Amino acid sequence: MDYKAARDYLLSRPEAVEDFPFGPDAAVFKIKDKMFALLSTRRGVVSVNLKCDPDEAQALRDIFPGVLPGYHMNKKHWNTVLLDGSVPSYEIERMMDNSYGLVVKGLRKVEREALELAYGPDAVYR
Template sequence: MDYQQARDYLLSKPEAIEDFPFGEDVAVLKIRGKMFATLASDKGEGRMNLKCEPQQALMLRDMFAAVLPGYHMNKLHWNTIKLDGSIPNGEIQRMIDHSYALVVKGLKKSDRLGLVAKYGEQLISA
């Protein structure tokens, strides 16, 4: 998966918006004002930060050399993924889905229930 494919998939998530609070080099993807990913291009190679459950974060770091502790993030809950082609696209999509679902689960109850009612239970099941 390259930078543009990752960006397209991130923005395909229901109500995802792209913001640039850190400058034009780093996109921050949010749902209802809460960040679920960052995406940056670094020397032609993309990288993104995704939220992850701590045990799964460690497992992914062991499985893939391109998954590192979250750069400038809480390393317990965030991974940095290098978009260097070494991780299958489906696995990257699963990581994005997981990050998005964790953030949706952490939203205020009224926001979370509104999203689930509008888009379905799959928002929080990844």
């Protein structure tokens, strides 16, 4: 997966928006003003920071060499995934979906229910 494919996939999530609060080199993806991903390129390597269940976060780090503790993030709840080919695209998409779903679950009930009504629970919680 490359930068464009990752960006397109993140923006395909219901009501996801892209923002650049940290400057032009770090694309932040949000749902209802809550960040669920940060896509950037550092020293020529594309990476994406994704929210993750703490137990799963460590398991993914143990399985994939391209999954690291979240760079400049809470390392218990965030992973940095290198888009260098060491992690299969389908696994990166699954991690992106989980990150989005975790953030949606943390939204206020009225916001969460509006998303579920508009897009269906399968679209919101893949």
